[in-house]
Amino acid sequence: MKAKYDVVVVGAGPAGAITAKTAAEGGLDVLMIEKRQEIGDPVRCAEGVAKPQLKKHIEPDERWISAEVKGSRIIAPDGTAVELLEDISGAEVGYVLERKVFDRVLADEAALAGADVRVKTRATGVIIEDGFVKGITATHLGEEFEIRADIVIGADGIESKIGRWAGIDTTLAAYEIASGAQFLVTDIEIDCDRCEFYLGSCVAPAGYLWVFPKGVRSANVGLAISEDIRDSGNRPITLLRKFVEAHYPNGKIIEIVVGGVPVSGPLDRMVANGLILVGDAAHQSDPLTGGGIINAMDAGKIAGEVAVRAIAEDDVSKVRLQEYETIWRAQFGKKLERSLAVKNRFVEMSDKDLNKLVHTVDDIDFSTVDLPGLLVKIIHRNPKMLFSLRKLFM
Numbered sequence: 548m549k550a551k552y553d554v555v556v557v558g559a560g561p562a563g564a565i566t567a568k569t570a571a572e573g574g575l576d577v578l579m580i581e582k583r584q585e586i587g588d589p590v591r592c593a594e595g596v597a598k599p600q601l602k603k604h605i606e607p608d609e610r611w612i613s614a615e616v617k618g619s620r621i622i623a624p625d626g627t628a629v630e631l632l633e634d635i636s637g638a639e640v641g642y643v644l645e646r647k648v649f650d651r652v653l654a655d656e657a658a659l660a661g662a663d664v665r666v667k668t669r670a671t672g673v674i675i676e677d678g679f680v681k682g683i684t685a686t687h688l689g690e691e692f693e694i695r696a697d698i699v700i701g702a703d704g705i706e707s708k709i710g711r712w713a714g715i716d717t718t719l720a721a722y723e724i725a726s727g728a729q730f731l732v733t734d735i736e737i738d739c740d741r742c743e744f745y746l747g748s749c750v751a752p753a754g755y756l757w758v759f760p761k762g763v764r765s766a767n768v769g770l771a772i773s774e775d776i777r778d779s780g781n782r783p784i785t786l787l788r789k790f791v792e793a794h795y796p797n798g799k800i801i802e803i804v805v806g807g808v809p810v811s812g813p814l815d816r817m818v819a820n821g822l823i824l825v826g827d828a829a830h831q832s833d834p835l836t837g838g839g840i841i842n843a844m845d846a847g848k849i850a851g852e853v854a855v856r857a858i859a860e861d862d863v864s865k866v867r868l869q870e871y872e873t874i875w876r877a878q879f880g881k882k883l884e885r886s887l888a889v890k891n892r893f894v895e896m897s898d899k900d901l902n903k904l905v906h907t908v909d910d911i912d913f914s915t916v917d918l919p920g921l922l923v924k925i926i927h928r929n930p931k932m933l934f935s936l937r938k939l940f941m
């Protein structure tokens with residue numbers, strides 16, 4: 548490891564790995580550090596991704612695909628189930644990943660592009676000189692040291708400290724965090740090409756529960772609820788246990804995952820002098836679904852490209868790095884804004900509202916609508932319930 552790099556990336560999740568790979572491919576000297584001893588493990592994710600968006604970054608590979616999903620089933624609080632299928636919507640659906648392998652493959656690609664990678668190495672602070680971030684302090688096996696860099700990339704996930712150390716307000720209120728619990732349940736009967744989403748106050752108040760296939764007889768069964776609801780006595784793990792006992796009484800739980808995801812919408816500011824934040828560290832996960840893998844990869848690509856240009860111009864000021872934020876907001880800002888508006892309405896819906904919403908979907912002729920079209924149709928059918936969202940989709 549060198550004492551000075553062009554770019555130091557803190558965190559080897561999807562955001563960090565794609566940033567490191569892009570910057571290294573652009574000819575920069577890059578180091579990516581990861582505090583855990585194994586990249587990708589433990590997993591804190593349901594591992595669902597949309598196919599077309601993933602393919603922009605990496606060719607699908609059976610090493611990290613647990614299941615190929617051709618449709619989704621939404622189950623209302625009253626038990627009404629509605630199917631959204633690939634062959635009638637025309638849209639490709641998704642994959643359930645094996646993130647333990649996927650994250651490692653992404654890190655491997657960054658390394659093959661020329662980035663140095665260091666595991667079991669934790670950033671402990673940022674070096675600030677003359678108002679610029681100039682590197683980080685870190686520890687590895689009890690040894691403390693400095694790593695200097697022209698640009699530091701904070702890709703350190705929901706627990707991110709890099710932004711705060713550099714003076715960016717990254718605080719999340721309890722209602723801005725989706726708190727999740729998940730079991731990998733095996734030896735159960737599932738549809739191995741369908742994702743299921745359960746709605747309702749008994750299952751996941753102000754949230755949802757998912758069943759994502761992980762092969763022929765296994766599934767990620769998990770739920771996420773707003774952290775402020777959790778504070779008032781609804782523990783995700785208790786709700787999940789109740790669901791699994793009722794639906795999969797003979798299932799065997801071979802893994803437990805707990806974790807949070809930002810559902811606040813993106814940070815107001817994601818750059819500082821010599822610093823860029825990407826992925827969950829910049830709160831770029833989708834506020835409605837909690838999905839953040841693709842968003843993290845998209846942001847990492849933009850961040851890596853901007854780092855290459857900024858370093859070539861010998862200007863890593865906040866004003867120069869602002870290009871990252873501008874490109875990112877132009878491409879994804881509106882989408883996340885819509886998701887946040889829908890989420891804010893969704894969390895207030897009663898079981899009656901949710902039943903009505905699902906019944907409306909039940910009645911729609913899917914052969915004539917694509918998925919965005921479907922949303923517009925639902926909103927047209929529920930003018931009172933969703934009036935506040937209408938202008939966002941029209």
Ligand SMILES: Cc1cc2nc3c(=O)[nH]c(=O)nc-3n(C[C@H](O)[C@H](O)[C@H](O)COP(=O)(O)OP(=O)(O)OC[C@H]3O[C@@H](n4cnc5c(N)ncnc54)[C@H](O)[C@@H]3O)c2cc1C
Pocket residue numbers: 557558559560561562563580581582583587591592593594595596668669670671702703704705706707727728729769771804805806807808825826827828832837838839840841843
């Ligand atoms: C229960 C649950 C289910 C989810 N399900 C889905 C889903 O189905 N689909 C989806 O798209 N998204 C899902 N998400 C969200 C998704 O996991 C994240 O959005 C995604 O991992 C963000 O990627 P990232 O690279 O920004 O952060 P992360 O993947 O969190 O990576 C950050 C990395 O930084 C490291 N790090 C942190 N601090 C330091 C430090 N000081 N020094 C060095 N390294 C550090 C961490 O160890 C970690 O490896 C889920 C999240 C949860 C909690």
